[in-house]
Amino acid sequence: MMNPLAVPDQHRNKDGLMADFEAVIGLETHIQLNTVTKIFCSCKADSWQDPPNTNICPVCAGLPGVLPVLNEAAVYKGALLAAAMHAEIRLVSYFDRKNYFYPDLPKGYQISQFDLALGDGGYLDVTMPGGFVRRVNITKLHLEEDAGKTKYEGGQRLVDFNRCGVPLVEMVTEPDLRSADEAAQYLIRLRQLLRWLGVSEADMEKGHLRCDANVSIRTAGSTYLNTKTEIKNVNSIEAVRAAINMEIERQVSLVQAGGQVESWTLDWDETRQRLNKMRSKETEADYRYFREPDLLPLELTSEWRDAVIQNLPELPLERQLRFMTRYQLPEYDADILTADRPIADYYEAALTAYGTDPKILSNWIMNEVLRMQNELGLSADALTLTPEYLAEVIRLVDAGTINAATGKALLVKVQQSGQPPQAIVAAEGLSQVSDDSALQSVIDAVLAAHPQEVESYRGGKEGLFGWFMGQVMRQTRGQADPAKTRALLQKALQGKR
Amino acid sequence: MxxxxxxxxxxxxxxxxxxxxxxxxxxxxxxxxxxxxxxxxxxxxxxxxxxxxxxxxxxxxxxxxxxxxxxxxxxxxxxxxxxxxxxxxxxxxxxxxxxxxxxxxxxxxxxxxxxxxxxxxxxxxxxxxxxxxxxxxxxxxxxxxxxxxxxxxxxxxxxxxxxxxxxxxxxxxxxxxxxxxxxxxxxxxxxxxxxxxxxxxxxxxxxxxxxxxxxxxxxxxxxxxxxxxxxxxxxxxxxxxxxxxxxxxxxxxxxxxxxxxxxxxxxxxxxxxKGMRIGLSKDYLQISYPDPDTGETIMEDLPAEIRNMTLRAAETLAAEGAEIVENVPMPNSIYGIPAYFVISRVEASSNLHRFDGVKYGYRARASGGDLAELYRLTRAEGFGLEPKLRVLMGMYMSGGQLSLQYFQRALQARSMIRADFETAFDPDGPYRLDVLLTPTAPTPAFKMGDFYGDSTLMQYSDQLTVSANHAGVPALSIPGGLSAEGLPMGLQxxxxxxxxxxxxxxxxxxxxxxxxxxxxxxxxxxxxxxx
Missing domain, CATH: 3.90.1300.10 (Amidase signature (AS) domain)
Structure with missing residues (x-):
């Protein structure tokens, strides 16, 4: 089937499609807050894998006569996010009705916030792949309820209300992003922040974090805004990147061919990796917003607001910078060690226990602990290998009690058994063989067993040295101190005993 | 009995x-x-x-x-x-x-x-x-x-x-x-x-x-x-x-x-x-309504028997020791019905959204599974005249720019009506009322069929009651006597x-x-x- 929105080959500019244009992108995100219950009733908020319409009550199913009652936990999480986005938390905000008909919207209106929302303004500073920091401004940050889901099956439209009333924060950026990569990076950082704050699971595949992208192009360097298109249904970072790139390419070739971008809504088809036109958007829908009379104005005290701000943890970027300045870590290390809060906390706890070189510790974590985490699918705070045990293992290596290879294997044993490293070393006799006489007798035995190889070596085949090292290591099950072995072996082979 | x-x-x-x-x-x-x-x-x-x-x-x-x-x-x-x-x-x-x-x-x-x-x-x-x-x-x-x-x-x-x-x-x-x-x-x-x-x-x-x-x-x-x-x-x-x-x-x-x-x-x-301050207001002894032909506002005194019932009740209460305060101004009462007309319809049209035939209640048979047709037919067949009128008016008056002309102005009128009551009941104000005494309705019960179909005129029978809804204040209607035709009249x-x-x-x-x-x-x- 032909892709109606594909760029015809003859319009592709081989010398660089984007030379004369820049993309202007704004993202509209919907963030599911991870509260226990829904925003206006006491149904459980998380319905993942629950059968359809099993997690509903008269309130979220919009029966006649029901009323919403605001969940304070949703307000708290929304305010925490607003604070982290440097938005002003309004002490008085309002809920409004957004009226429209859709079968999965049981009341026929969505309770949302319109002109006086919980958050006012705000921004997120995002370090872009090129190394510069882009400030992405926020135009809208408000609380609202989620709608249900509609699906089509066997020619029927089926509606599942389980998701109705799940608390959402809708957050809309200014058109501050300039490429698909920047948009992807914003989402990566937003996802990191949401998990960091503990306000959302932020799993795009599960719809915890949903994104629509508004895309337009303009002559590079200009400041006006052209007609934009809106891309919907992009539910992974990669999809956002691919869809935006495709749309930029389409707009550029359209304009280069003398055409004009029209205000369309586009649907991203994940399976076919292409954009489909959903509808032309000539006029803004009229949602007839008005104050929700069933809820009182949301009034917060300044004490409450101050407490929210006080409870705000050190944010990822701040922590990354602190790791760089205080521990002299390279940016690369600091970024990885602040990927999420558990790993950052793990690093700092291990550093306290270890007491010395932050970079050595960083290497151990980035190489060994992160690999272990990935293999086990555990976050750092769930490891049996505590930061204190890790520090103990590294100290054993530093002291020469065990070598590095044993140290790495020991980490796995600690994780598997939960035993302290020292105990495992003692029980399994893992201490390095550095006793000269013990090592000497192993070397003597090896040489005695291989007289021909000794003769060849002595006759000039010095390349055999590594083979002798290997034999000794095998005999000592790798616990021989490599430096000491090398010295003793050289003496023995030269017949200088 | x-x-x-x-x-x-x-x-x-x-x-x-x-x-x-x-x-x-x-x-x-x-x-x-x-x-x-x-x-x-x-x-x-x-x-x-x-x-x-x-x-x-x-x-x-x-x-x-x-x-x-x-x-x-x-x-x-x-x-x-x-x-x-x-x-x-x-x-x-x-x-x-x-x-x-x-x-x-x-x-x-x-x-x-x-x-x-x-x-x-x-x-x-x-x-x-x-x-x-x-x-x-x-x-x-x-x-x-x-x-x-x-x-x-x-x-x-x-x-x-x-x-x-x-x-x-x-x-x-x-x-x-x-x-x-x-x-x-x-x-x-x-x-x-x-x-x-x-x-x-x-x-x-x-x-x-x-x-x-x-x-x-x-x-x-x-x-x-x-x-x-x-x-x-x-x-x-x-x-x-x-x-x-x-x-x-x-x-x-x-x-x-x-x-x-x-x-x-x-x-x-x-x-x-005894000692209770009970107010009377001229603004509650007259009604205003639009002329059905010209739309112009007509001001009219209430029927004499309704006025007299109210004044007699004031005398009765005075005899029981109440202090009657006359001429309490409630000037914004005249906006009660127009403001109500707007606010109630805007909210009603939104409240009726949920009746769409999808979840419960009446569902029309829509052909070919067309959603818009299901909505249209369900609501066309399921709603009677009044809900339809209110949906139309409510959606009209809250849409786009009209919201400013109608809905927002109605909310302003509502605040003004509330202010009238606050002044009248203000314990440090000029009237210091405990209670405002008014008739409940401009007339006794009307004949079936007299107004039905004219939802504007019908609305005006609520003229004396609606302000309390705007202001949120409590109001009690009690029997105050019988009309010459033997019909009950209410005191508010x-x-x-x-x-x-x-x-x-x-x-x-x-x-x-x-x-x-x-x-x-x-x-x-x-x-x-x-x-």
Whole structure:
């Protein structure tokens, strides 16, 4: 089937499609807050894998006569996010009705916030792949309820209300992003922040974090805004990147061919990796917003607001910078060690226990602990290998009690058994063989067993040295101190005993 | 006198003391219903018979079996020495706008004709917990949109027990007619622009619109959410006070239900009006309405008998020791109806969105699974004239730029109306009123068919009641006398926020002072036949 929105080959500019244009992108995100219950009733908020319409009550199913009652936990999480986005938390905000008909919207209106929302303004500073920091401004940050889901099956439209009333924060950026990569990076950082704050699971595949992208192009360097298109249904970072790139390419070739971008809504088809036109958007829908009379104005005290701000943890970027300045870590290390809060906390706890070189510790974590985490699918705070045990293992290596290879294997044993490293070393006799006489007798035995190889070596085949090292290591099950072995072996082979 | 004609207060006390059985009271109520009500309202009602015109038709759904179980439980509790509640065994009716679990809840609309509520409204739950016995659901204007009951999809619609050719008022017309004709002692209604007080006045009973938020709205099918107030209808002030005591109070399911303690409204109800400052306002002795042909505003004095009833009541209260304050200005009252017209319709149109044929209620047969057609047909066939008019007006007046011209201006008018009351009741202000005394309605009950179809003119019968809804303040309607034609006329007592106890005290004082008046002895015509 032909892709109606594909760029015809003859319009592709081989010398660089984007030379004369820049993309202007704004993202509209919907963030599911991870509260226990829904925003206006006491149904459980998380319905993942629950059968359809099993997690509903008269309130979220919009029966006649029901009323919403605001969940304070949703307000708290929304305010925490607003604070982290440097938005002003309004002490008085309002809920409004957004009226429209859709079968999965049981009341026929969505309770949302319109002109006086919980958050006012705000921004997120995002370090872009090129190394510069882009400030992405926020135009809208408000609380609202989620709608249900509609699906089509066997020619029927089926509606599942389980998701109705799940608390959402809708957050809309200014058109501050300039490429698909920047948009992807914003989402990566937003996802990191949401998990960091503990306000959302932020799993795009599960719809915890949903994104629509508004895309337009303009002559590079200009400041006006052209007609934009809106891309919907992009539910992974990669999809956002691919869809935006495709749309930029389409707009550029359209304009280069003398055409004009029209205000369309586009649907991203994940399976076919292409954009489909959903509808032309000539006029803004009229949602007839008005104050929700069933809820009182949301009034917060300044004490409450101050407490929210006080409870705000050190944010990822701040922590990354602190790791760089205080521990002299390279940016690369600091970024990885602040990927999420558990790993950052793990690093700092291990550093306290270890007491010395932050970079050595960083290497151990980035190489060994992160690999272990990935293999086990555990976050750092769930490891049996505590930061204190890790520090103990590294100290054993530093002291020469065990070598590095044993140290790495020991980490796995600690994780598997939960035993302290020292105990495992003692029980399994893992201490390095550095006793000269013990090592000497192993070397003597090896040489005695291989007289021909000794003769060849002595006759000039010095390349055999590594083979002798290997034999000794095998005999000592790798616990021989490599430096000491090398010295003793050289003496023995030269017949200088 | 039948048991069902006694006061709720007396019935409850006698049942509590074991002097009376709840089932006997229930039987008396059912007997009365059988005698005066005729066939209940229904969608497929066929032609109106001669007999239909001699009956009240208050009910849509009679729940006699359910009521008997409840009454038997009350009697069982009494015989085992348990507390059966403040309304033990008192038969009541419920406006069919309140959800009652397992019972059809129709809002008098075809679109909900097959809806059986899966839960019970808070106010009803409290009444039943206090021992009240629900006889059934009574008729009303469709979705409470009206002032005559004529817009109900369930016909025959309710008739006025005092004159069966006249309307009972509305929208809580079934409630007022039931109480007036002894079909239960009490009824629960809702008041958005006068929907408890106007029918109470037309049927010669007591009706209270409490302060907004005093009674939970949970389980009440919404008309205009910022104006809706559930409230009691009763045959005397004390019964209304007793009923409010049971229904009022905070509710975890309604965040607009106020978290203020509920006073004992019966305590001190008989303390009289000595020293009470009671106001009269010229702005409540005239009405303004648009000329049906030119649209120009016509100002007119109220009929003399309505004015005279009000002034006589002031004299009566003055004789009881109240201080009458004349010429209290309420200049913004004239904006009451226009502002209400806008606000109530904007909210109503949004509240009606959920009736789309998808989840519950009536669903049209749409061809080819077309969603827009399903919506269109369901709403075209399911809604009657009034909901359609209100959806059209409400959507028009809240859309785009028009919202500024209509909705936002209406909200401003609402604030101005509220300011009038604040000035009048300000304890440091020039008037320092405890109560404002006005007529409830500009006329007694009108004839069926007089206004139906002209929803603008119909609206103007709420002119004297609607301001209290805008302002959120409580207002009580009590019988004030009979017109020359022998029809009840209502007096309205309006107070500041949460001053229900003051209103009851003033109303009770008036009731006591006029207990021996000739008009008190006159009963609704439908009762003449049963005695």
């Amino acid at each position: 039948s048991l069902t004609d006694q006061s709720a207060f007396d019935i409850a006390h006698k049942i509590q003391r074991g002097e009376l059985a709840a089932v006997d009271v229930l039987d008396a109520a059912l007997e009365r219903i059988a005698a005066v009500d005729g066939r209940p309202g229904a969608l497929d009602y066929g032609p109106l018979t001669q007999e239909d015109q001699t009956k009240v038709h208050a009910f849509i759904t009679l729940t006699a079996d359910r009521a008997r179980q409840k009454a038997e439980r009350v009697d069982a509790r009494i015989s085992s020495g348990e507390d059966a509640g403040a309304l033990a065994g008192v038969p009541i009716t419920i406006k069919d706008l309140f959800c009652l679990k397992g019972v059809p809840t129709t809002a008098a609309s075809r679109i909900l004709s097959n809806f059986v509520a899966p839960y019970t409204a808070t106010a009803i739950e409290r009444l039943e917990d206090a021992g009240a016995v629900v006889l059934g659901k009574v008729n009303m204007d469709e979705f409470a949109y009206g002032s005559s009951n004529e817009s109900s999809a369930f016909k025959p619609t309710t008739r006025n027990p005092w004159d069966l050719t006249r309307v009972p008022g509305g929208s809580s017309g079934g409630s007022a007619a039931a109480v007036a004709s002894g079909q239960g002692c009490l009824s629960v209604g809702t008041d958005t622009g006068g929907s408890i007080r106007q029918p109470a006045a037309y049927c010669g009973v007591v009706g209270l619109k409490p302060t907004y938020g005093r009674i939970s709205r949970y389980g009440v099918i919404a008309f205009a959410s910022s104006l809706d107030c559930p409230g009691p209808l009763a045959r005397n002030v004390r019964d209304a006070a007793l009923m409010l005591s049971v229904m009022a109070g905070a509710d975890t399911r309604d965040s607009t239900a106020v978290r203020l303690p509920v006073p004992d409204y019966l305590a001190g109800i008989d303390r009289g009006v 007592l309006i107070g500041p926020d949460f001053a229900e106890a003051t209103l009851f005290r003033a109303g009770y004082a008036f009731e006591q002072a006029t207990a021996d008046a000739d008009w008190r002895a006159v009963k609704p015509c439908v009762l003449a036949e049963v005695e």
